[in-house]
Amino acid sequence: MTPKKPEQWLQVVGHAGSFHVGDYGTLLKKFCEGEQQCYLRLMEDVLRPFVPAYHGVVQRDEQNYNIMDNLLTHFNRPAIMDCKMGSRTYLEAELLVARERPQPRKDMFEKMVAVDPEAPTDQERAQQAVLKTRYMQWRETLSSTTSLGFRIEGFRKSNEECHTNFKRTKSREQVVEALDNFVDSNKHIVWGYLRRLKKLRQILEASDFFRTHEVVGSSLLFLHDWTGRTGVWMIDFGKTEALPAHLTLDHRTPWVDGNREDGYLWGLDNLIDILTNMVPLT
Numbered sequence: 587m588t589p590k591k592p593e594q595w596l597q598v599v600g601h602a603g604s605f606h607v608g609d610y611g612t613l614l615k616k617f618c619e620g621e622q623q624c625y626l627r628l629m630e631d632v633l634r635p636f637v638p639a640y641h642g643v644v645q646r647d648e649q650n651y652n653i654m655d656n657l658l659t660h661f662n663r664p665a666i667m668d669c670k671m672g673s674r675t676y677l678e679a680e681l682l683v684a685r686e687r688p689q690p691r692k693d694m695f696e697k698m699v700a701v702d703p704e705a706p707t708d709q710e711r712a713q714q715a716v717l718k719t720r721y722m723q724w725r726e727t728l729s730s731t732t733s734l735g736f737r738i739e740g741f742r743k744s745n746e747e748c749h750t751n752f753k754r755t756k757s758r759e760q761v762v763e764a765l766d767n768f769v770d771s772n773k774h775i776v777w778g779y780l781r782r783l784k785k786l787r788q789i790l791e792a793s794d795f796f797r798t799h800e801v802v803g804s805s806l807l808f809l810h811d812w813t814g815r816t817g818v819w820m821i822d823f824g825k826t827e828a829l830p831a832h833l834t835l836d837h838r839t840p841w842v843d844g845n846r847e848d849g850y851l852w853g854l855d856n857l858i859d860i861l862t863n864m865v866p867l868t
């Protein structure tokens with residue numbers, strides 16, 4: 587590995603302050619044990635080429651970090667897009683907690699009214715607070731998460747233009763418009779992404795890791811640059827949970843409370859279909 591300069595990393599979306607650039611083309615993400623367990627298993631799984639390589643844990647200023655490859659290092663001023671996959675963005679475990687020990691949140695009420703002042707119920711308005719699961723469900727139906735099984739969280743183009751205003755990007759047409767903007771209408775880039783996504787789908791269908799985990803809130807990170815190079819990787823396993831031994835998922839069956847299905851592959855099918863329709867028939 588060769589040392590890389592600190593400026594070779596940019597964050598598109600996600601929690602602020604969770605990352606540091608590490609040495610030798612690595613990225614440090616605030617330690618989360620569940621995410622570490624996922625990366626350790628993924629390093630032994632057929633999905634390994636589709637996730638950042640994992641390099642263990644390091645401590646900085648009394649905070650532990652998971653060390654992983656910085657995916658930007660192989661690109662030249664890349665365009666970067668984060669797509670959150672799946673038809674559900676909260677864990678079944680979070681739903682259970684919300685039922686047993688409801689903790690309405692003021693910050694989520696404020697984020698909600700900033701987008702749609704009419705969205706809160708009378709009770710939520712009286713409390714000036716909403717449950718996290720209610721906020722997440724509202725975000726899912728407002729965006730394409732419920733209808734398409736994925737949503738664009740944000741992208742940054744190589745000309746440094748940043749687009750993160752996708753909370754209401756819901757219809758197929760709106761998604762196509764956003765994707766077309768991200769690739770600057772370049773069909774070769776779309777082809778590159780399609781090849782990689784089809785391969786990913788094939789590997790996901792064969793992966794032991796994928797079959798045995800509820801994958802929620804995970805994203806696909808899309809990268810391309812002016813050389814025509816494209817890449818897609820799975821990131822963010824902070825809310826990916828191992829299933830009990832008797833249970834496996836197909837990731838396409840619609841979710842009902844208790845079946846743990848996350849709609850990940852259904853979303854990937856829709857994303858591949860949308861991109862396929864953006865390029866001419868061969």
Ligand SMILES: O=P(O)(O)O[C@H]1[C@H](O)[C@@H](OP(=O)(O)O)[C@H](OP(=O)(O)O)[C@@H](OP(=O)(O)O)[C@H]1O
Pocket residue numbers: 599600601675697718725803804822824825
């Ligand atoms: O995108 P907005 O509307 O701001 O909502 C965010 C995202 O859903 C975050 O998911 P992600 O991390 O995938 O971006 C989620 O973190 P979790 O994934 O930890 O649930 C945040 O929950 P809180 O961190 O609890 O606020 C929630 O407030």
Ligand SMILES: Nc1ncnc2c1ncn2[C@@H]1O[C@H](COP(=O)(O)OP(=O)(O)O)[C@@H](O)[C@H]1O
Pocket residue numbers: 596597598599600601602604613638654655656657658666668805807821822823824
């Ligand atoms: N391995 C990586 N290489 C390059 N960029 C990354 C990597 N992991 C995350 N990022 C950047 O950080 C953003 C947030 O990552 P994520 O893991 O989803 O954090 P959070 O859990 O805070 O949502 C992504 O959208 C991407 O821009």
